[in-house]
Amino acid sequence: MDFRMGMFFILLVATVLMLMIAYLSYRKRKQNEGKYGALAMLAASFYSFGYAFELISVHLDQAKFWLKVQYIGIPFITTFWLLIVISYTGHHFFLKKKVLPFLFAIPILTFIMYFTNDSHYLYYRDLLFDPGLSEPSTFIFSKGPFYWVHTAYVYLEAAVGMGMFVRMYAKAVPIVRKQVLMLIFGASAPWLCNIVYLLSADGNSLDLTPFGFLVTGSIYIWGIYRLNMLRLVPVAYQQVFETMQDGVIILDYDHNLSHVNEAAKGIFEELKAWDGQTQSIAALFASNPQLLAKIVDGEHSESRLSLHKEGETSHYHVKISHIYDKSQNFLGKVLIFSDVTQVVRYQEELLANANQLEELHAFKDKAFAIVTHDIRDPLAMLVNLTDIIEGDLMDAGKEESRIFQEINKKVKDTYWLVENLLNWFRSQRGKINFHPLVWELEPIVRQSAKAMHPRITMKDIQMTVAVQGGTNVYADKDMLGMILRNLLFNAVKYTEAGGHIHVHARRNGTSVTVSVQDSGAGVGREVGKSLFDEMQQGSEPGTEGESGTGLGLYLCGKFVRLHGGDIWYEARPGEGSTFFFTLPTHEAAAGLQRTWKEVDAE
Incomplete structure (x- = not known):
């Protein structure tokens, strides 16, 4: 009895932890994974809480009551957990109203089959209670066919969920991988404990599954407060990374490829065939040794990369940044490739236009030089000549003198006009x-x-x-x-x-x-x-x-x-x-x- 009391208190602690996680999931998150996380932990708390009191039950009716409490949550735990996985990994098709009933069909049927078991015995064929047994459990179960249907469905859901997590982990960036690992480790503990229970030869062996939830609760509580597990939507973060227009390549501390996004695969043909295996960056940038040298040896840097593909040249701005953890330990590097092809083309067009303008300015300077030598100088000579002739005509008739004064005035007006234009032009160019x-x-x-x-x-x-x-x-x-x-x-x-x-x-x-x-x-x-x-x-x-x-x-x-x-x-x-x-x-x-x-x- 002392052993059973010890298990009782351990299961109560597990229940409290799961209720805490359910509360945090409900309060900290408005997305689907928060809602489903709260429901999964609540269902698991029914399991551990009911099993705790089952262990210390002293008669059959009491034990059956607490077993019913457990089955309020047992049929639905794995399904809610699978919905968490679906939300985190982005498979939102399964969250549609037409699909959800199929996911809950077996759990609901399990719930009904258990609570009506006394009329058909398809879930448990026989159920014996002996509080005097030396074994930890006071129940001896004889499992019926639908028990195994439920068990098979639970493990199918577990396998699908783990497969989604593993696939996401393989494609995820480092900051998301930590959270995915936390979810995998937390979910694995109850399944491993349940496998041990199912493989035991005795019908009254201790069910370790609720104790596995104590491990789950401890891991998730640590993840919530150390990794902000409920403050980040990994699939959203991953989606942002994958849909970035800039190409991103993440390298580990040995300069091996760790992760690339779709934009990077569009820039480098070699990345399309990369299967996630260890590959050195040296092979990728073998044709660009200067950039490779900056990646391997340099600190934070920025440079320009030109690539020739299918007869066209593309230009990229390359930014190299180092990644450190909280303890300033070097983890790797991030390479960001921003397409600046259009900018470079605009610059080339502007440069060509600038050259044309420079040529036009040179032509204008030459034109004004021609005006200076070929027009201004002859006009100056003509002004002097008209002044001399005007002096000679002073004694001539008034009509001839008046006409020549008018000519002299026009010549000087034209000369001053040209002089002013030249002075204005020179002042604009700062060449006076x-x-x-x-x-x-x-x-x-x-x-x-x-x-x-x-x-x-x-x-x-x-x-x-x-x-x-x-x-x-x-x-x-x-x-x-x-x-x-x-x-x-x-x-x-x-x-x-x-x-x-x-x-x-x-x-x-x-x-x-x-x-x-x-x-x-x-x-x-x-x-x-x-x-x-x-x-x-x-x-x-x-x-x-x-x-x-x-x-x-x-x-x-x-x-x-x-x-x-x-x-x-x-x-x-x-x-x-x-x-x-x-x-x-x-x-x-x-x-x-x-x-x-x-x-x-x-």
């Missing part, structure tokens, strides 16, 4: 030479004013220049001349016949302020907002229909800022405009000058 030196301002201003002489003569405009002698600036002479000519050109353009223009310069500390004042129509407020910062889309015609490109004042703004100066204007509509710009003296130039990049960024 900038060589500032100390220059006396007054001669440069008068030379620029002189260039306006044909225009102001035709429009009868009075121009005065008031620049104090000895006023020096630190500037690029050609740029300064271009700034002055553009400002004077605009003043003449928008000043009515008989008007006046006044050019003035004064020194203010370390800078010189130059102003060009006219008596024209003035600058509109909307136009003036971006006069020096943006290239204008053409310009308003002058008082006598003079045209312009919209480049002049934009270039003035860039050139003044390049010197480190500022440019602005003051205007009242109908009362004329005054344009101002400043240039540094030699003493302040070093701290004010800017680069083309700085000017463009403003």
Whole structure:
């Protein structure tokens, strides 16, 4: 009796463990495997709890009652366990409503056959009870034909479930394999104990099957808290791994293939025939020794791999990562192959387009060089010739002189147009030479004013220049001349016949302020907002229909800022405009000058 009491308490512990697992399965999981796990453990708890009290029963009716308690769960334990396996391994076809009744047909029939056994004796032919037996069990069973039908069905389910687990283990990634092994070991204990019981010669041998559930409960409790067994859906994890678009190869610590997904098999033909046997990665990458060297010897790395298949070249980004356990022990490596073929092709197209653009830029540079030498230089010569001829015609008739002044004006307009276009292009490319030196301002201003002489003569405009002698600036002479000519050109353009223009310069500390004042129509407020910062889309015609490109004042703004100066204007509509710009003296130039990049960024 003492031995039986010891077994009684052990079975109660097994019952408590199985109820704990049933509770955890129900609370921690919403998927099918959690639900079926809870039902399987609950059914097993009926078995172990009833058998515990059967062992200490003192009369037949009491023993029969506790045997009935056991059979509330015994017929269904294996079926619920098989449903767990089906859920974990992804065979969801068997979970459909049309299939489930077939799976439960034998268990339900077993339940009915046992509870009606007294009317047909097909489950147990004879059942004797003797509490005085020296054997652990007080029952002597004579098993009927349906007992063996139930037993055969239980072992068939066990074999199918174990087969699913083994197949899943063979294909699973390492993190899933631990959980699969835990489920296999936990389920094996009751079956092994039941086999021992069935093979025993005595009819009243101790049924070890419920004790096997104590092992099951202990393993599953350990798995739940150490491997998060109920927190991960292995089939879902496996499904993610298998359906990844990136190819994944897992190697063990000896650089042998451990696992590959379907995408990796699509990349490497050699992997399609791999049957899971030990194979070195060296055979797979024999044709790519550089990548193989990185895999075998290197740490974490990333590289590019090109493969030629069926006349086409595919490109892959290869990432090599090491796998460590919680104790930082090296377990293996993961190779991830991301298809970047389309990206590489886009890069090649962009490079080809970039080369074409570079060729176009080179052609444009050459075209402007032709403009410079073949158009600008002859125009400059023509301007000089017209100036000379105009002087010779001063004594000629008024009509001839007027016509030639008009020709001279058009030639100079065309020359300044070409000059502005060239300066704009060079500024965009950052190729204008900038060589500032100390220059006396007054001669440069008068030379620029002189260039306006044909225009102001035709429009009868009075121009005065008031620049104090000895006023020096630190500037690029050609740029300064271009700034002055553009400002004077605009003043003449928008000043009515008989008007006046006044050019003035004064020194203010370390800078010189130059102003060009006219008596024209003035600058509109909307136009003036971006006069020096943006290239204008053409310009308003002058008082006598003079045209312009919209480049002049934009270039003035860039050139003044390049010197480190500022440019602005003051205007009242109908009362004329005054344009101002400043240039540094030699003493302040070093701290004010800017680069083309700085000017463009403003």
